[in-house]
Amino acid sequence: MTEKSEYTDFPSEKAECISVEEEMEAEEEEFIHEEHQFTWRAVIIGSLLGCVVAASNIYLGLKIGWTFGAALWGSIFGFLILSSISKVTGSIFGPKENAVCQAAATSAGGLSSGFVTAIPAMYRMGLMGDSTPAQDFVPLLLWTICSAFFGMFFAVPLRSHFVINQNLVFPTPRAAAETIKSLHRAGSAAAKDARDSGRAMMASFFSAMGFALAGYFIPGIFEGIHVLYWIGNAAGSTAIMNADKIWGWFFAWDFSFFGAGLMTPGSTVFSFCLGELIAFGIAGPLMVDSGYLYGRGGFDYPPTSAGTAQSFFLWPGVAMMVVTAFAEVGAQAPALYHGVKGGVMEIRNLIRKLSKKSALVDHSGHVSKDTTPVHELIPTTWWVSGLLLSGVMTVLVMYFNFNVPVYATIGAIILSFFLAFVGLQASGETDINPTGAVAKVCQLVFSTIPNEDIKIVQKTNLMCANISASVCSQSVDMVGDLKTAHLLNASPRAMFWAQMIGSCFAIVVAVPLFILYAKAYPCILSETTKTCQFDIPSVLAWAQVCRLLTGEGKIPEASMILTGVVMVLALLNVVIRVKFVPAAWKPYWLNLNAVGLGFIAPSPAIPVAMATGWIAGQIWIRVSKRTHEKLMYSVSAGFIAGIGIAGLIKAAMTIAGVEEGSVTFGKPK
Numbered sequence: 001m002t003e004k005s006e007y008t009d010f011p012s013e014k015a016e017c018i019s020v021e022e023e024m025e026a027e028e029e030e031f032i033h034e035e036h037q038f039t040w041r042a043v044i045i046g047s048l049l050g051c052v053v054a055a056s057n058i059y060l061g062l063k064i065g066w067t068f069g070a071a072l073w074g075s076i077f078g079f080l081i082l083s084s085i086s087k088v089t090g091s092i093f094g095p096k097e098n099a100v101c102q103a104a105a106t107s108a109g110g111l112s113s114g115f116v117t118a119i120p121a122m123y124r125m126g127l128m129g130d131s132t133p134a135q136d137f138v139p140l141l142l143w144t145i146c147s148a149f150f151g152m153f154f155a156v157p158l159r160s161h162f163v164i165n166q167n168l169v170f171p172t173p174r175a176a177a178e179t180i181k182s183l184h185r186a187g188s189a190a191a192k193d194a195r196d197s198g199r200a201m202m203a204s205f206f207s208a209m210g211f212a213l214a215g216y217f218i219p220g221i222f223e224g225i226h227v228l229y230w231i232g233n234a235a236g237s238t239a240i241m242n243a244d245k246i247w248g249w250f251f252a253w254d255f256s257f258f259g260a261g262l263m264t265p266g267s268t269v270f271s272f273c274l275g276e277l278i279a280f281g282i283a284g285p286l287m288v289d290s291g292y293l294y295g296r297g298g299f300d301y302p303p304t305s306a307g308t309a310q311s312f313f314l315w316p317g318v319a320m321m322v323v324t325a326f327a328e329v330g331a332q333a334p335a336l337y338h339g340v341k342g343g344v345m346e347i348r349n350l351i352r353k354l355s356k357k358s359a360l361v362d363h364s365g366h367v368s369k370d371t372t373p374v375h376e377l378i379p380t381t382w383w384v385s386g387l388l389l390s391g392v393m394t395v396l397v398m399y400f401n402f403n404v405p406v407y408a409t410i411g412a413i414i415l416s417f418f419l420a421f422v423g424l425q426a427s428g429e430t431d432i433n434p435t436g437a438v439a440k441v442c443q444l445v446f447s448t449i450p451n452e453d454i455k456i457v458q459k460t461n462l463m464c465a466n467i468s469a470s471v472c473s474q475s476v477d478m479v480g481d482l483k484t485a486h487l488l489n490a491s492p493r494a495m496f497w498a499q500m501i502g503s504c505f506a507i508v509v510a511v512p513l514f515i516l517y518a519k520a521y522p523c524i525l526s527e528t529t530k531t532c533q534f535d536i537p538s539v540l541a542w543a544q545v546c547r548l549l550t551g552e553g554k555i556p557e558a559s560m561i562l563t564g565v566v567m568v569l570a571l572l573n574v575v576i577r578v579k580f581v582p583a584a585w586k587p588y589w590l591n592l593n594a595v596g597l598g599f600i601a602p603s604p605a606i607p608v609a610m611a612t613g614w615i616a617g618q619i620w621i622r623v624s625k626r627t628h629e630k631l632m633y634s635v636s637a638g639f640i641a642g643i644g645i646a647g648l649i650k651a652a653m654t655i656a657g658v659e660e661g662s663v664t665f666g667k668p669k
Helices: 013-017 020-030 040-064 071-089 095-108 118-124 137-165 171-184 188-217 227-235 238-245 255-263 266-289 309-331 333-354 380-402 406-430 435-445 454-487 492-520 537-549 557-579 592-600 605-623 625-656
Strands: none
Touching (some): 040 492, 071 095, 071 171, 071 188, 095 171, 095 454, 118 492, 309 537, 406 454
16 A cells, blocks of 8 residues: 555553453443354445445545545445345344454455556556556456455464554554444434434535536536636736646645545645645746756656756655655654564464464563454464465566566565564554555665666566565555454454455456556556646656666756755654654644655645645534534545546546547636
8 A cells, every 4th residue: 555644643542442351341232242243245345345445546546646445434334335234134233244344345445556656667667568557467467466365364463463462553443443333332323423424425425426527528617726827817927827827736626635635634734735835836936947947747857957846856755755754663663673573473473383382472561362262363274374375476476477586576575574564563553554665665675686687677676665565555454454353342254254355356356447547548657648637656756766776767966965955854853743742733743754745746736625625624623523523534435435436437438439528618728
């Protein structure tokens, strides 16, 4: 999965988690008894809901490089559908079956990371030859199978350490568990809340989808409002008009980013806006006017200039994101040390168990008792055999389909194990999954291999990093689902099967979705096309880092100096925030990870849309805090999913030759 760039502080959560067993025992009596937690209706409905999120994540990932999990979408929408079915059939439906549904949704919606990063980067760099994604269907499908199952099996033994022993918070999985509990509580008020959540989600979903499809046939005012252009036109100011027409400062009706802004912390939203303003609102235009740079976007380097604003600010942006991610992980050094130490102990205990020896005991005080019944636990033979089979398959697929040396794949798998601990520790503590930073570490490690063919070197660099990022993403999703199950006293074995089946759905839809977008928008895979509907910031970052590390990259001297400066600032920013900023101020502190993203994505309309969503959320809180708490996630999820499905329909219409509308009222000429 790509970056989830948010700061979340839970100062009292860990203390509250100490009494989780007592809470679960009390709540177990509150909810209906479920004889069967795993049901086919739950996993099929959850998987289908996850496929909707998968379509949304391909769209969002190509647009901005961010993806969103399906946990809350699967929890709420799954409840609405399954509760209706249970009423019609007279069957029992409770929170544990609801958890199975959301686990299937999470796995079905979480396989998009490779298709918005490394894989399109390889096509853009010419590493896949002259073939198209449609012609490479089998290799891409085999890779998807590897990424789906390897990370999932990888995560199973980590449950006891991160969920049971450390009992980390895992904010989003915890929110999913609390949402499911509230939906299933008895009483007319709880039933009304559930109905309201469903109506809000459905209304936002169809509103966003309808508006986006209207924009296909009636472009112009349905796509955006170009305030600066018309002000500049009325005032006779070319500079103000160019701020809109050339640099992209206008208001876009992009409901997916309204939804993202609703649930993203204000510090992240306005830090993103700040990065965009610096790179493409102030410094970029001034440098173009002076003749040092020659335009907003692209990666050409004419002899008379240092490139474009996008190519110039790419490296400082990547540096800020990577250093911030690793500094955040480093700030959790004691917990990270315990995570690695616990991982080593888990491996040693597995070996001792297979040798029929007693397990080692951790005397550090972090061990807590797992009260899950043995018959609900995931058998060791399941995940060990699955891990071995998927590992061997990964090695074979990488060698025969992508020309990656066997030793490189094995090295990436071993490295991924340790990097998964970093991702899980960070996600469990802060809700930040540093997949981007994890991938950059792997790119650095595999920057040089003994091969004279530069294309083999670059393909190895990207695909090994793709392994690490996929393992980290899938592991976090799987352990997150197991955390939700733990809080609901649900069966880990049921979650495992839900993840397995949801992954099968993800495999079926992931490659066709990528092929659909690549065919509808060829600019995604082409470096020669100057304009594109998608900014593909993550794809560009992966490709440019690969080129730099393998000796083909070029960085203007001024950009290199700025990169060094912002690296120092990013490190200091995290240290100051963690060590010196009072807890009450931390939610408002500058997020340089988001500033870096603003440097990379040359689309000011996106952070403007997110800021609009955030401001609307604050107004909503002032008007009715209670309805905001009840419905905000439902509205956000509906907006994001609606735009994702609309993007899918528009891509299909583009391929089918359906002409866009010609009514361009309100659009700059």
